[in-house]
Amino acid sequence: MAMPGRLNLFGRSRHIEREIEEFLDGVSEAGLIFQRAVRTYLSEGPSQDFRDDLDEVSRLETRGDQIRRRVEAELYEHTLIPDLRADVLRLLEDTDWLLGIFQANCYHFVIERPDIPKEFHRDFIELTETVVTCVDSLVMAARAFFRNIGAVRDHNHKVIFYETEADMISTRLKTAIFGSDLPLERKIHLRYFVERIDDSANAAEDVADELAIYTIKRSL
Amino acid sequence: MDIAVLLFLTSGLFLGWSLGANDAANVFGTAVGSGVVRFRTAALITGVFVILGAVISGSGTTQTLGDLGSVNALPGAFTAAAAAGFTVYWMTRAGVPVSTTQAIVGAIIGWNLFSQSVTDTRVLFKIVGTWMICPVLAGLIAAALLHLLAVFLKTRSIHLLRLDAYTRLALIVVGAFGAYSLGANNIANVVGVFVPVSPFTDFRIGGFFNFTSVQQLFLLGGLAIAIGVFTYSKKVMLTVGAEILPLSPLAAWVAVLAHSIVLFVFASQGLEHLLAQAGLPTIPLVPVSSSQAVVGAVVGIGLLKRGRTIQWPLLAHIGAGWVATPIAAAAICFLSLFVLQNVFDQRVYRPVSYELTPRVMARLEAEGFPIEGIANLKGREFESARSIAGSLSERIPLTPEMRSQALTYAEVFHTSFFPIRLASMAPEELSPQQLAALRQLSGRSYRHKWQVADALAQRAPEWRLRPDTTVNKLHNRRIQRQLEFVYRTFGVGG
Known part of the structure; x- marks a missing residue:
């Protein structure tokens, strides 16, 4: 949605609010599609359905970039939220980066086509779900930062909880992989994918830590 | 200008x-x-x-x-x-x-x-x-x-x-x-x-x-x-x-x-x-x-x-x-x-003189001033506020309120209500009753400001100050402002 020519103060604010909501919706949606894509890959490999999910995540990522740039330009052009502008833009950029990780992971599945043995499927799915829930909690924390700063702490707490969960699952999964009879190169290849998926949760936690600081600054 | x-x-x-x-x-x-x-x-x-x-x-x-x-x-x-x-x-x-x-x-x-x-x-x-x-x-x-x-x-x-x-x-x-x-x-x-x-x-x-x-x-x-x-x-x-x-x-x-x-x-x-x-x-x-x-x-x-x-x-x-x-x-x-x-020969202040006339003394006594302590100052003129305040405080213990009272009553300020000026003026901030009372002063002259205030208060209740309480503060301030206007208009000399 392009920015209309001239808007009054409140019209402009409402417009940017909608843009930010749309951006966060995109991050949340990309996580759910990534989750579905991993399940599809595990059951069908890089099928057309998987590629459709990849295209959808890519579309959301491109859209996220566009919205972020528009919001950035609007905030600076009209000197909106001067005291918190830098924090808001950093938050959007960091959250956009999570979108990028989902997209990159999908591409890695298509390019590298890891052969994941069935015995690890459950853990891969569980890891992906936990990571996506972690990112989703971060999205909720970001929404709360804009509307209800009292709730940021609660959501941030969930981000940290799910990140720890994801770490535990990835450690368990990597231990199982390296304890299996698979050749070393396959073990290393699988470990790489476990770590890439887990990276989203780690990145979400980093963003949550920064968000906690922004929240302190935002409080009166 | x-x-x-x-x-x-x-x-x-x-x-x-x-x-x-x-x-x-x-x-x-x-x-x-x-x-x-x-x-x-x-x-x-x-x-x-x-x-x-x-x-x-x-x-x-x-x-x-x-x-x-x-x-x-x-x-x-x-x-x-x-x-x-x-x-x-x-x-x-x-x-x-x-x-x-x-x-x-x-x-x-x-x-x-x-x-x-x-x-x-x-x-x-x-x-x-x-x-x-x-x-x-x-x-x-x-x-x-x-x-x-x-x-x-x-x-x-x-x-x-x-x-x-x-x-x-x-x-x-x-x-x-x-x-x-x-x-x-x-x-x-x-x-x-x-x-x-x-x-x-x-x-x-x-x-x-x-x-x-x-x-x-x-x-x-x-x-x-x-x-x-x-x-x-x-x-x-x-x-x-x-x-x-x-x-x-x-x-x-x-x-x-x-x-x-x-x-x-x-x-x-x-x-x-x-x-x-x-x-x-x-x-x-x-x-x-x-x-x-x-x-x-x-x-x-x-x-x-x-x-x-x-x-x-x-x-x-x-x-x-x-x-x-x-x-x-x-x-x-x-x-x-x-x-x-x-150096530049400019008049930077208008001298204000004070006088403890019998009328002023009587007025001060009526206001509860300890007049007996300053009886020997009766009829004396003072060239400044400081000199009268100094003379008074040498004789009686002078509180800031008493000093202010003495200065108010003893200040010499000549006013003359010329009939021509009175006839031509129509100040908007005075009520018709106040104006009528003012016109009754035609041809009279006074030595002190308080005498003018008293004369006007006698002629119209609209000129009367009320007891100095919080509730009456605004009324009194308005009357004071109107009196200042009268002093400015009819003051002579200085």
């Missing part, structure tokens, strides 16, 4: 310009410095509302300064304002925090000393006490407002962007209020000393609005402040916004609102009227320092937000200004008056 008159007004206009250049930043500094409000918008709002505040509500604080010392010659008023302006300039350069308020009070005391007038210590203590209360009150109000705002925002889920839009609007509204309060409270500093010698005359606009000479003076002062805002305040606003007040726009809004409330409270005759009607004690109408009110508000916010301890060095710095500024201004004013009188 004589060009010399305009020349004498320039020192007051300079004071106004410097007030506009410096103090507008207290109202819009953070908003402009942080880019929330554009400078041109801020300057326009400040200019318009400062003038409105000065013209509509500026008389309350001016009267207090008048009570401290009534500068009764235009060159004297020029010198007092110039001394205050120079003190502010000089001490600012020396890095001492100063306010125009403190400088002008010092300058008036300097004039009192030079003209051998007596400074009313009750008024002086009232003014100094208010200076001390002002930042504390601003801090308390700011802390309370911030707390209320935090509670309000907790109950409402307002989006950050929406809140930003509301804050912008609120900063503009409160900026207008702040500018109005600044004009109302601080115009006395700018042209207050010129009020007793105002070169303007009352006139009517459109047949319904009486534009008094004092309001014309306030308009001129307000314009000088507005010019100061437009020409020089941008630099100060950017400094204040970036360095001195590192507040969020919302906290800045609280600080400006607290500052504006304090300035308004100490300037509003309307509020005084409401409190008086409710039988509550009234708040003194005293010009206070806008900068110190803002500093007080910021300290209050800091204490509430971060539990910071009070910054004693900062307070000591402000306190030093309270003492150093009036002393410096008084000294500069005294020396300048000496030079103006003796």
